Amino acid sequence: MMETVKERSEVSEEFKWAVTDIYKNDDCWNDDYNAVKAMTEKLASFRGRLSESAETMLEYFKLNDDLGIKLDSLVNYAHRRRDEDNRNSVYQEMCGRLSALISDIAEAGAFEVPEILSIDENVLEGFFEKNKDLGLYRLYISRLQKRKEHTLSEAEERIMALAGQMQEAPDTIYSVFSDAELDFEDATDSKGEKHQVTHGTYIPLVKSSDRVLRESAFHSMYASYDKYKNTIASMLAAQTKQLSFNAKARRYESSLHASLDRTDVPVSVYRNLIDAVHKNMEYMYKYVRLRKKLLGVDELHMYDLYTPVVSDCDMKISFEEAKKNVYNALEPMGDEYRSILMEGFNNRWIDVYENKGKTSGAYSAGAKVHPFVLLNHKDTLNCEFTLAHEMGHAIHSYYSNKTQPQVYSDYVIFVAEVASTCNEALLMEYLLKTTTDKKQKAYLINYFLEQFRTTLYRQTMFAEFELKINEMTENGEGLTADNLSAIYYDLNKLYFGDDIVIDRDISLEWARIPHFYYDYYVYQYATGYSAAIALSRKILKEGKPAVDNYIKFLSGGCSASPIELLKTAGVDMSSPDPVNSALEIFGELIDELDSLTD
Incomplete structure (x- = not known):
């Protein structure tokens, strides 16, 4: 019997992540959106002033940190909601507004790096001596100084910031196309029965012991991509061109x-x-x-x-059994580590099952309130390992966010x-x-x-x-x-x-x-x-x-x-x-x- 994918409304709440831990509703999101717009205007008011005094520079960095914390909530709410169902135009529009806002923030703060790099090192040292709280940002500033040769003038940095939203287009277009628009023909097994092919079902199908089904699913997947290969090649070409442009622009x-x-x-x-x-x-x-x-x-x-x-x-392996196995397997990590794991299991950090329109694959998003984990769980060994994998990301984010100040809380992708x-x-x-x-x-x-x-x-x-x-x-x-x-x-x-x-x-x-x-x-x-x-x-x-x-x-x-x-x-x-x-x-x-x- 062919497994059908449910609508979002048909999935039990216990298997959905608690996005309301960020904002109770869209109105609260809009309130913070407006607050960040105002903070962005204030950020721009520091233009030409960072060299005034240690106090001014510290005030700027604190504002930037506060803005970053609020932006984290805005991004996680909008993107998690959109990923629940990519067909939902409300959250598509919300992500679009957010993308524009991020571009505005980058433009408003485009003066920061050139301005800091123009300050004499002796003056900066004087700032650190005068205001010990500014010492928190010494490492941040030293990293900027290391990339001085790749930093542009204020006017050029502003142009680069303005281009940021456009440069997201290849990824955005590909995501909508692949997750919301692309359909696949059903696969047929050796008994002639049909099986729905989606991003979420594809791997379980090609893992089947039925070779006829594996081959059918394989051809179904790539037949659909073959129809649009020229369009997708254009998307990927646009991605490489924007990376090349950025590299050349920054020398x-x-x-x-x-x-x-x-x-x-x-x-x-x-x-x-x-x-x-x-x-x-x-x-x-x-x-x-x-x-x-x-x-x-x-x-x-x-x-x-x-x-x-x-x-x-x-x-x-059921989802409940997978959780139990992961918990037991991580015993060598100690009680504290496993208590964070259980907090995630018991407090709806995880969006468990596939539904129509949901973003495919799996990921962890390290929100400040707590991490959010997207799964498209099937009762397989692979999905058990995916749970362990994504909770590893989540606990990494949890430790970094709880231990480090905002300026150093995001670990790099390496x-x-x-x-x-x-x-x-x-x-x-x-x-x-x-x-x-x-x-x-x-x-x-x-x-x-x-x-x-x-x-x-x-x-x-x-x-x-x-x-x-x-x-x-x-x-x-x-x-x-x-x-x-x-x-x-x-x-x-x-x-x-x-x-x-x-x-x-x-x-x-x-x-x-x-x-x-x-x-x-x-x-x-x-x-x-x-x-x-x-x-x-x-x-x-x-x-x-x-x-x-x-x-x-x-x-x-x-x-x-x-x-x-x-x-x-x-x-x-x-x-x-x-x-x-x-x-x-x-x-x-x-x-x-x-x-x-x-």
């Missing part, structure tokens, strides 16, 4: 340099990741050969990559995937430890291998694709559906080897990846995964001392560079060693699965 060598500089990550980290994975490609080829052998197929296809290789062991993946690694270790059934253990190891494949290898492949298309734009080459598909197809051949059929449909996968609109985000899944594997092993081996260092990392926000924060926790990501070590574990797990299933 960066490339958009990669511009993106990583904002988060204090050396470009060498990005290239080291790709190089390390290329040097360890034989592990992936070995895994593909084992998968082909265990599935017993003459030809392995791309739609065979997600289905478990251990037959008759499809683990069905470390964003560490806490989430560490949770996943601890969950896997727990399940492997508590599972006595040989077949279930093999099933779990296969799942663990899939985490390596999809997070370390696949996300690195995404990162390589993103780098290539941005370099093409920077070299004056146009992006079309045909050349994007050709690049993507060749990367699949490189990453998967000769023991699998690289189906032509997979060349269109680039068209369904929203992260390509996030500005060099995807590589951090792979680096984060490598760091998380190392940290989870330290926590299990060393206990409380390792946990204490890890909590310091979670509580750090952006109070130090991400490389330094991770060194505090015990991992050096400036070296390729964590990536190489993680891939060695991948190789060991392949051998263990081969032995278990021999």
